[in-house]
Amino acid sequence: MDLYQSIVELIDLRSFSNLWYWIILAILWFMASHSVLGVPYDLVLRARRHEGAAQVDLEDMIRINVSRILYMGDVSGVLISGIAAFVLTGLVLLGFVYGVEFAQAVFLLVFPMSIVGMLSVRQAWIIRADQVAGANLRDRLGKHRLHTQIIGTVSIFCTALWGMYQNLAIGVWGNWLARQGRR
Numbered sequence: 001m002d003l004y005q006s007i008v009e010l011i012d013l014r015s016f017s018n019l020w021y022w023i024i025l026a027i028l029w030f031m032a033s034h035s036v037l038g039v040p041y042d043l044v045l046r047a048r049r050h051e052g053a054a055q056v057d058l059e060d061m062i063r064i065n066v067s068r069i070l071y072m073g074d075v076s077g078v079l080i081s082g083i084a085a086f087v088l089t090g091l092v093l094l095g096f097v098y099g100v101e102f103a104q105a106v107f108l109l110v111f112p113m114s115i116v117g118m119l120s121v122r123q124a125w126i127i128r129a130d131q132v133a134g135a136n137l138r139d140r141l142g143k144h145r146l147h148t149q150i151i152g153t154v155s156i157f158c159t160a161l162w163g164m165y166q167n168l169a170i171g172v173w174g175n176w177l178a179r180q181g182r183r
Contacts, residue, residue: 016101016164017166021105021163025109026156036144036145038065039061044141047138048138059133065124066128069120073121088111090103091110091111108159109159112151127140
């Protein structure tokens with residue numbers, strides 16, 4: 001029984017001490033910075049190096065994805081915004097007012113991605129309104145990717161700080177109280 005208890009303490013299934021949570025966080029931000037407005041960034045780099053057909057491919061893919069993003073925004077943007085606000089508010093209340101660690105973990109994944117989503121919609125509007133093409137399009141996509149990476153870096157840092165706080169202050173303190181028979 002002592003070995004079993006040691007294994008359970010080692011493999012804690014709470015959100016911030018679970019390895020799978022950190023893997024999901026890393027994959028989420030990798031995918032977010034890999035594709036800009038739904039276009040893989042290697043296509044932007046190829047268009048920068050070779051121009052010609054690669055630039056035409058980039059502009060076609062951006063045109064398709066910008067149209068798709070703006071269509072979704074026109075058709076159901078208000079509904080999506082309302083649902084997102086409801087979910088984020090619920091996660092904040094559950095996580096930080098009522099202390100549900102899973103809600104905190106989900107909020108720290110979803111909130112920064114909602115900011116990236118809003119930036120993507122804004123970029124789509126600008127690209128369509130200004131008819132951005134050529135080198136200006138590549139530069140705009142590069143800046144958007146940089147902003148996504150900055151948001152991701154700040155998000156990972158804040159999530160790591162909060163996760164360490166949860167694991168050390170609450171996890172260690174809770175385990176100590178349980179061992180003392182006070183919990």
